[in-house]
Amino acid sequence: MATATTSEKAKQKSDIFLKYLRPRKGMPSVWCAGCGNGIVMTAIIRAIDKLGLSKDNIVMVSGIGCSSRMPIYLDFNALHTTHGRALPFATGVKFARPDLKVIVVTGDGDALAIGGNHFIHACRRNIDITAILINNNIYGMTGGQGSPTTPSAAFSTTTPYGNAEKHFDPSALAAASGASYVARSTVYHATAMEKLIGEAISHRGFSLVEAVSNCHTYYGRLNRQGDPVTMINSFKEKSVQVTKAKKMSPEELKGKIVIGKLHEVDTTEFCDVYQSTVDRLDGRK
Amino acid sequence: MTDAGISNKADPLSKPQSKYDYSKGPEPLEINMKWCKACNICIALCPKQVFEPDRDGKPVQARPENCTQCTICWVHCPDLAITSNYK
Numbered sequence: 496m497a498t499a500t501t502s503e504k505a506k507q508k509s510d511i512f513l514k515y516l517r518p519r520k521g522m523p524s525v526w527c528a529g530c531g532n533g534i535v536m537t538a539i540i541r542a543i544d545k546l547g548l549s550k551d552n553i554v555m556v557s558g559i560g561c562s563s564r565m566p567i568y569l570d571f572n573a574l575h576t577t578h579g580r581a582l583p584f585a586t587g588v589k590f591a592r593p594d595l596k597v598i599v600v601t602g603d604g605d606a607l608a609i610g611g612n613h614f615i616h617a618c619r620r621n622i623d624i625t626a627i628l629i630n631n632n633i634y635g636m637t638g639g640q641g642s643p644t645t646p647s648a649a650f651s652t653t654t655p656y657g658n659a660e661k662h663f664d665p666s667a668l669a670a671a672s673g674a675s676y677v678a679r680s681t682v683y684h685a686t687a688m689e690k691l692i693g694e695a696i697s698h699r700g701f702s703l704v705e706a707v708s709n710c711h712t713y714y715g716r717l718n719r720q721g722d723p724v725t726m727i728n729s730f731k732e733k734s735v736q737v738t739k740a741k742k743m744s745p746e747e748l749k750g751k752i753v754i755g756k757l758h759e760v761d762t763t764e765f766c767d768v769y770q771s772t773v774d775r776l777d778g779r780k
Numbered sequence: 781m782t783d784a785g786i787s788n789k790a791d792p793l794s795k796p797q798s799k800y801d802y803s804k805g806p807e808p809l810e811i812n813m814k815w816c817k818a819c820n821i822c823i824a825l826c827p828k829q830v831f832e833p834d835r836d837g838k839p840v841q842a843r844p845e846n847c848t849q850c851t852i853c854w855v856h857c858p859d860l861a862i863t864s865n866y867k
Contacts, residue, residue: 533858
């Protein structure tokens with residue numbers, strides 16, 4: 496009897512997922528077996544649990560795509576919006592209720608192709624939103640079309656002879672556009688991702704966490720990268736910590752994924768600046 | 781126990797082979813077979829080879845005595861199907 500109670504108490508520590516899942520909302524998820532979106536979802540749950548935030552004070556906004564189905568499973572205030580427009584909706588939520596924590600879950604096609612302009616302007620405003628960009632290098636939900644992050648010469652259903660275009664680096668794009676916190680992790684480094692997501696949520700200003708994920712159903716199959724296990728293990732071989740990457744030459748870094756906290760600056764945040772403007776004008780009246 | 785895919789208990793065949801002391805409590809990990817999609821990630825990433833696939837490819841704890849509660853399996857489970865009984 497005594498062992499049962501201790502194990503039950505201990506079990507609550509690892510059983511935090513159930514606290515954050517919507518009851519009767521379709522678990523198991525619609526994602527393919529071994530999809531990295533689920534690993535990112537558990538990392539978000541653990542990060543939020545570690546921060547001790549209330550479920551009522553979190554708004555999760557998403558657009559359209561595989562990754563954007565996450566708010567359906569997670570028991571936060573959810574907003575499932577139009578394709579690419581998750582960040583404008585989130586900007587509106589944050590602007591109206593600056594006390595809420597706004598988390599945007601978006602995919603690479605959602606944020607960078609159709610919502611590319613919204614993405615760079617959300618970065619430019621430096622509004623206090625945490626964007627978690629799940630980068631699987633392809634449009635997964637609609638059938639494996641090439642996305643802005645599909646690497647050169649990689650295959651997809653719209654680039655059957657190899658992609659002739661160059662690809663975006665979402666982290667570099669966000670840092671250049673003015674985001675004040677940019678980090679990258681892969682689904683293999685799930686514990687590091689949890690830490691980075693926690694830092695991003697606590698950070699005041701626009702923070703981007705790029706979660707490099709696997710789409711073995713389309714990207715892995717068309718590019719002969721094999722099953723989810725092979726793809727996840729390949730992230731381990733390809734990734735380089737940011738401290739080590741600083742000492743490496745660009746030739747050595749070709750094809751590598753630099754992980755860790757890439758960029759952090761301390762600048763003014765949009766809601767603060769707006770509030771100070773309001774206060775200043777109120778005082779003048 | 782005819783429907784092995786639905787049951788949350790380990791494969792009955794694996795129990796006599798393991799050296800795990802069941803008198804101390806349940807197995808180290810609990811696997812939700814209803815949510816598991818047999819993606820093989822936990823079986824491949826476990827550094828101590830605790831799991832073996834059953835006939836559906838879903839994990840069963842063949843060597844539960846090896847488990848060190850390193851959290852790799854339930855951190856990497858995309859379907860939230862693995863929880864620890866002790867951590």
